[in-house]
Amino acid sequence: MKGRILVVDDNPANLKLACDVLESDGFEAIRAVDAEQALGMISRSPPDLILMDIALPGMDGLTLARKLKGGDETRGIPIVALTAFAMKGDCQKALEAGCDGYITKPIDTRRLSTQVEELLVRKAI
Numbered sequence: 784m785k786g787r788i789l790v791v792d793d794n795p796a797n798l799k800l801a802c803d804v805l806e807s808d809g810f811e812a813i814r815a816v817d818a819e820q821a822l823g824m825i826s827r828s829p830p831d832l833i834l835m836d837i838a839l840p841g842m843d844g845l846t847l848a849r850k851l852k853g854g855d856e857t858r859g860i861p862i863v864a865l866t867a868f869a870m871k872g873d874c875q876k877a878l879e880a881g882c883d884g885y886i887t888k889p890i891d892t893r894r895l896s897t898q899v900e901e902l903l904v905r906k907a908i
Contacts, residue, residue: 784811786831786903789824791815791847792865793840801834801865801890808896818842825851829860832902834886837866837877845880852881861902865890 788810792798802812813830815821817839824830833851837844844864851857863884864877874885884902886895 785809785900787811787813787828788899789813789815789821789830789833790835791818791821791833791839791844792836793817793838794836797836797865797888797890800892801895804890804892804895805899810896810899818844818847821847822850825857825860829857831860832899832906833860833862834865834899835862835882837864837873845876845882848877848880848882859906861906863898863902 805812835844861883864882867888
């Protein structure tokens with residue numbers, strides 16, 4: 784197994800696609816549909832990396848990223864923002880919230896696993 788990846792997305796099709804791609808490339812993909820569910824999963828068993836939609840119901844992805852980066856046990860987990868809102872300044876907002884990367888939707892299924900691997904390598908260094 785290449786790593787445990789938590790995918791947080793409230794859109795079932797996007798969640799399934801990202802997880803299917805990661806699993807086919809040897810990752811363990813775990814799923815959460817909102818920030819609250821993600822927090823519970825992270826507290827029980829922290830993942831190696833989080834792929835997170837920005838537009839989540841309830842607590843949004845940027846708020847969750849800030850919360851995780853502010854916690855002693857969770858600040859080292861790389862977070863990659865996933866968003867369909869690729870507006871000017873969105874990448875900067877994600878990085879300022881503590882995200883370590885930014886991927887626009889629709890995700891490029893040919894590049895997703897490589898992008899995740901690169902972030903895991905950076906974390907290890």
